[in-house]
Amino acid sequence: MAKNTKEVKFTEEEMNSIQDIRTEASRIFFSLGQLHIERRNVNDGLDIREEQIEQTHDALVSKEKELYEKLNSKYGEGTLDPVSGTFIPNEKK
Numbered sequence: 001m002a003k004n005t006k007e008v009k010f011t012e013e014e015m016n017s018i019q020d021i022r023t024e025a026s027r028i029f030f031s032l033g034q035l036h037i038e039r040r041n042v043n044d045g046l047d048i049r050e051e052q053i054e055q056t057h058d059a060l061v062s063k064e065k066e067l068y069e070k071l072n073s074k075y076g077e078g079t080l081d082p083v084s085g086t087f088i089p090n091e092k093k
Helices: 012-075
Strands: 078-081 086-089
Touching: none
Parallel strands: none
Antiparallel strands: 078 086
């Protein structure tokens, strides 16, 4: 059996409470969207900065390799004391 249903009108206070919750939910969703965009922008900026630093590091590694090859060619294999600047060649076998 179907119940006899009768329309009920919410009070103004009840409608205001519902509207307040909907408004606050909209604000929260808007804030979450803003936060997501801010996070994406920060991450993009960090990615760019990281790539630049990695490129600088790669250039330094290349420069270091070239220097070692040049010094190795000039002085041969050996050990450098970085404090005194003294180079000790490896004994030739």
